[in-house]
Amino acid sequence: MRRLFFFMPLAVFAVLAVYFALGLGMDPKIIPSALIDKPVPQFTLPPIDGGAKQGFSDAELKGRVSVINVFASWCIPCKAEHPLITRLAGMGVATVYGLNYKDEAADALKWLTNLGDPYHRIGADRDGRVGIDWGVYGVPETFVVDAQGRIHHKHVGPLTQKSLEGELLPIIRTLSQ
Amino acid sequence: MRAAFVLVLLLMAATPAGAVLPDEMLADPVLEARARDISKNLRCLVCQNQSIDDSDAGLARDLRVIVRERLVAGDSDSAVVDFVVDRYGDFVLLNPPFKATTYVLWIGPVVIGTFGLLAVVVFFRRRHATASGEAPAPLSDEEKKRLDALIEDRSE
Known part of the structure; x- marks a missing residue:
């Protein structure tokens, strides 16, 4: 019994080491969304000024699984994830909406012309108010919403092939069943 | 100025x-x-x-x-x-609320501190007991023989 006592510090260290090792793999910048499993907030977004695509509102997000991608032309990681958004939209598994966050209309349109426009509809959130209702704190962010208009998943930061195939697509598949 | x-x-x-x-x-x-x-x-x-x-x-x-x-x-x-x-x-x-998911955060330090304090108290009590308490038990015959043998061993 006494001897076991001497191993206490080692045991405490081992427990701490496990916690710290797990902590190393976590990104403190990623904050869990408060909106998971909640219905999407009410909003109506106008189209980008001078753009060809319509804007959208929460009503459109019902009836089919949808993906809402928050992007801006001033956001460099958005450019990095753009091919993956295009790929996701091309797969046709979910309707992909764009939420153009605090952007100048001309810049946004130029960005879409240069890189391609994968979105079904694009809403312009000029003052970022709708973004705040969605709990957006960094661009890009990507939400998965089910056919009932409930938010199921939020990805913060640029999508990667790994997060698209490992996170988003499985969730979309489950929701589509 | x-x-x-x-x-x-x-x-x-x-x-x-x-x-x-x-x-x-x-x-x-x-x-x-x-x-x-x-x-x-x-x-x-x-x-x-x-x-x-x-x-x-x-x-x-x-x-x-x-x-x-x-x-x-x-x-x-x-x-x-x-x-x-x-x-x-x-x-x-910035000031987290006190609720089920944050109990560990709020109560954890108190619990750990109490354990530490208890450990310190027990440690010093024991030390105090051995320092000022009764003399250790006298050697048994067996132990005396072994001690004598060791002393002889060294003197050779």
């Missing part, structure tokens, strides 16, 4: 202004003071260890403006805080 003294006094009297810009401020000083108090306890999610009152980030400014709008609309302080928490979660509160 006197001018320098007055200047120092004036500088000491100045309160930190945070990141609040003049165009955000409310005309009503009472509402503005409430807005400042609320903002000081709301975390800026972009630069996580600053409050929105301190942060120059665009989102912090947006949230400061929203806090003021809600106050002007007649919301209570807690309603304003709830408005932000509904969107961003408890993480935005």
Whole structure:
């Protein structure tokens, strides 16, 4: 019994080491969304000024699984994830909406012309108010919403092939069943 | 000299202004003071260890403006805080609430501290007991024989 006592510090260290090792793999910048499993907030977004695509509102997000991608032309990681958004939209598994966050209309349109426009509809959130209702704190962010208009998943930061195939697509598949 | 003294006094009297810009401020000083108090306890999610009152980030400014709008609309302080928490979660509160998910956070240090204190008390009690307490038990015949043998061993 006494001897076991001497191993206490080692045991405490081992427990701490496990916690710290797990902590190393976590990104403190990623904050869990408060909106998971909640219905999407009410909003109506106008189209980008001078753009060809319509804007959208929460009503459109019902009836089919949808993906809402928050992007801006001033956001460099958005450019990095753009091919993956295009790929996701091309797969046709979910309707992909764009939420153009605090952007100048001309810049946004130029960005879409240069890189391609994968979105079904694009809403312009000029003052970022709708973004705040969605709990957006960094661009890009990507939400998965089910056919009932409930938010199921939020990805913060640029999508990667790994997060698209490992996170988003499985969730979309489950929701589509 | 006197001018320098007055200047120092004036500088000491100045309160930190945070990141609040003049165009955000409310005309009503009472509402503005409430807005400042609320903002000081709301975390800026972009630069996580600053409050929105301190942060120059665009989102912090947006949230400061929203806090003021809600106050002007007649919301209570807690309603304003709830408005932000509904969107961003408890993480935005720089002072975390006491509830099921945060019990470990609030009670953990007390529990660990109590254990440590107990361990220290037990350690010193025992040491005190052996230092001033009864003499150790006398050697048994067996032990005496072994000791004698060891001493002889060395003297050879």
